[in-house]
Amino acid sequence: MRRSHPLASALLAGACALAVATAASAQSAETVRTAEVLRDAALRDNVALDYVTQVTTRFGARPAGSPAEQAAAAWSAEYLKSIGFQNVRIQEFPLVGWERGEDSAALLGHNPQSLVVAALGHSIPTPAGGVEGEVVRFTTLEALQAAPDGSLRGKIAYVDAGQLIPMQDGSGYGPLTRIRGAGPAEAARKGALAFVMRSVGSDMHRMPHTGTTRYVDGKVPLPGFALSGPDASQLSRLMDISEREGGPAPRLRLTSTARIYETRSQNVIADLPGRTRPQEVIVLGSHLDSWDLGTGAIDDAAGGAITIAAAKAIMQHGAPARTIRVILFGAEEVDQPNNTGNGGGAYLRSLSAEELANHVFTGESDFGADRVYALGLPVGAQRSDFARAAARVLYPIGVLPSADPETSGGADIGPIVQAGVPVFRLNQDGTRYFDLHHTADDTLDKIDPAQMSQNVAAWTALIWLAADSDVDFRAMRPAAPAGR
Numbered sequence: 416m417r418r419s420h421p422l423a424s425a426l427l428a429g430a431c432a433l434a435v436a437t438a439a440s441a442q443s444a445e446t447v448r449t450a451e452v453l454r455d456a457a458l459r460d461n462v463a464l465d466y467v468t469q470v471t472t473r474f475g476a477r478p479a480g481s482p483a484e485q486a487a488a489a490w491s492a493e494y495l496k497s498i499g500f501q502n503v504r505i506q507e508f509p510l511v512g513w514e515r516g517e518d519s520a521a522l523l524g525h526n527p528q529s530l531v532v533a534a535l536g537h538s539i540p541t542p543a544g545g546v547e548g549e550v551v552r553f554t555t556l557e558a559l560q561a562a563p564d565g566s567l568r569g570k571i572a573y574v575d576a577g578q579l580i581p582m583q584d585g586s587g588y589g590p591l592t593r594i595r596g597a598g599p600a601e602a603a604r605k606g607a608l609a610f611v612m613r614s615v616g617s618d619m620h621r622m623p624h625t626g627t628t629r630y631v632d633g634k635v636p637l638p639g640f641a642l643s644g645p646d647a648s649q650l651s652r653l654m655d656i657s658e659r660e661g662g663p664a665p666r667l668r669l670t671s672t673a674r675i676y677e678t679r680s681q682n683v684i685a686d687l688p689g690r691t692r693p694q695e696v697i698v699l700g701s702h703l704d705s706w707d708l709g710t711g712a713i714d715d716a717a718g719g720a721i722t723i724a725a726a727k728a729i730m731q732h733g734a735p736a737r738t739i740r741v742i743l744f745g746a747e748e749v750d751q752p753n754n755t756g757n758g759g760g761a762y763l764r765s766l767s768a769e770e771l772a773n774h775v776f777t778g779e780s781d782f783g784a785d786r787v788y789a790l791g792l793p794v795g796a797q798r799s800d801f802a803r804a805a806a807r808v809l810y811p812i813g814v815l816p817s818a819d820p821e822t823s824g825g826a827d828i829g830p831i832v833q834a835g836v837p838v839f840r841l842n843q844d845g846t847r848y849f850d851l852h853h854t855a856d857d858t859l860d861k862i863d864p865a866q867m868s869q870n871v872a873a874w875t876a877l878i879w880l881a882a883d884s885d886v887d888f889r890a891m892r893p894a895a896p897a898g899r
């Protein structure tokens with residue numbers, strides 16, 4: 416059974432809108448045809464798999480500011496030069512680094528058990544020998560915030576807000592990361608010795624998901640930990656038993672030898688200079704750092720691989736009118752005592768006002784390597800000639816226009832987007848992303864090469880359309896709502 420082709424109706428609607436479109440210059444038929452050729456060639460790409468294999472194998476985990484991140488940046492710069500990028504440079508910035516050391520969690524009492532735990536990034540260490548205390552459970556951050564001051568003195572605050580529900584768009588992640596970010600400071604305010612949470616993930620494996628906690632007033636006041644899903648369920652069942660039977664609350668001993676140190680991180684920047692308007696720049700972002708537990712394959716060597724491969728595919732055809740700039744940002748994963756935006760902030764501060772005004776478009780790949788299913792464009796561009804050309808070129812590889820306009824792009828390009836650079840997002844299927852994200856299981860074998868090639872094809876086609884044109888996204892204003 417056939418259904419009416421959604422693209423056909425989109426094109427019909429587009430044909431009507433075409434008569435009144437003014438802001439966008441039309442994509443030339445030649446540019447669209449080339450996008451289709453580049454898209455199909457990129458489906459057979461092997462640059463992305465080569466880069467992601469090499470960077471995860473040679474360097475393993477690449478924590479922000481670590482010698483491994485620095486070495487991976489130097490190697491990536493040489494790699495980019497060797498495949499033909501120009502103006503390859505490394506932009507350094509100072510960073511407060513964090514090293515995990517050893518961490519552990521144990522249930523005390525008549526039936527001692529060990530639990531699988533990971534310290535949250537930038538947590539302070541426990542005293543030697545650890546901290547011990549009775550566990551007090553909360554099911555939301557708000558409940559912890561509502562506890563009376565001093566009520567957790569000598570105790571361990573535990574937040575179990577439940578497992579992350581797997582979603583194609585990953586939308587459950589943000590609310591749970593508030594707990595990770597603000598939890599330790601809230602627990603400290605109530606007098607707690609330490610903070611523990613169910614780790615933010617959708618899997619049920621004994622692999623805790625780490626991630627940064629937040630500095631509040633320039634400091635992380637407590638040791639903070641993420642329990643793996645099964646261990647959080649175990650602790651919560653023990654809490655249920657003690658509540659039901661009126662017995663003593665479970666007691667935990669937590670240890671961490673985490674260390675904070677002064678270091679530096681860096682962005683790796685590489686250009687494919689534009690043929691006729693090289694001063695106009697399109698930035699393709701991803702990040703080179705990773706968490707320490709896995710090898711950072713899906714988060715985010717894959718993003719570097721996809722953006723490098725897309726620019727390289729275009730390079731093989733010949734430079735487009737505008738410059739394509741690939742940036743492997745440093746230190747995306749960690750919060751800082753004085754937040755200066757890490758790699759994205761360092762890049763923004765390096766630009767003159769004129770250079771910033773010439774940044775015409777940007778997007779970021781930082782959601783694994785699974786397939787792209789939707790294109791989000793700036794609100795004013797959603798009904799433009801550009802959007803119609805992109806829809807036509809992306810439809811055959813399964814990418815539809817997103818109903819939602821794109822506004823943020825991601826953490827690395829966030830600073831330039833906030834400074835006014837128009838942003839797109841190629842939305843990737845995140846259904847299994849949070850099974851692996853920030854765990855020891857984020858390794859190369861989790862990447863599906865066919866899905867990653869579909870990403871490269873989508874990026875190649877879209878970036879070609881934007882780069883080989885004079886479309887001005889800044890000039891596109893949102894259409895007035897219908898009926899007014």
Ligand SMILES: [Zn+2]
Nearest residue numbers: 702714715781
């Ligand atoms: Zn990431």
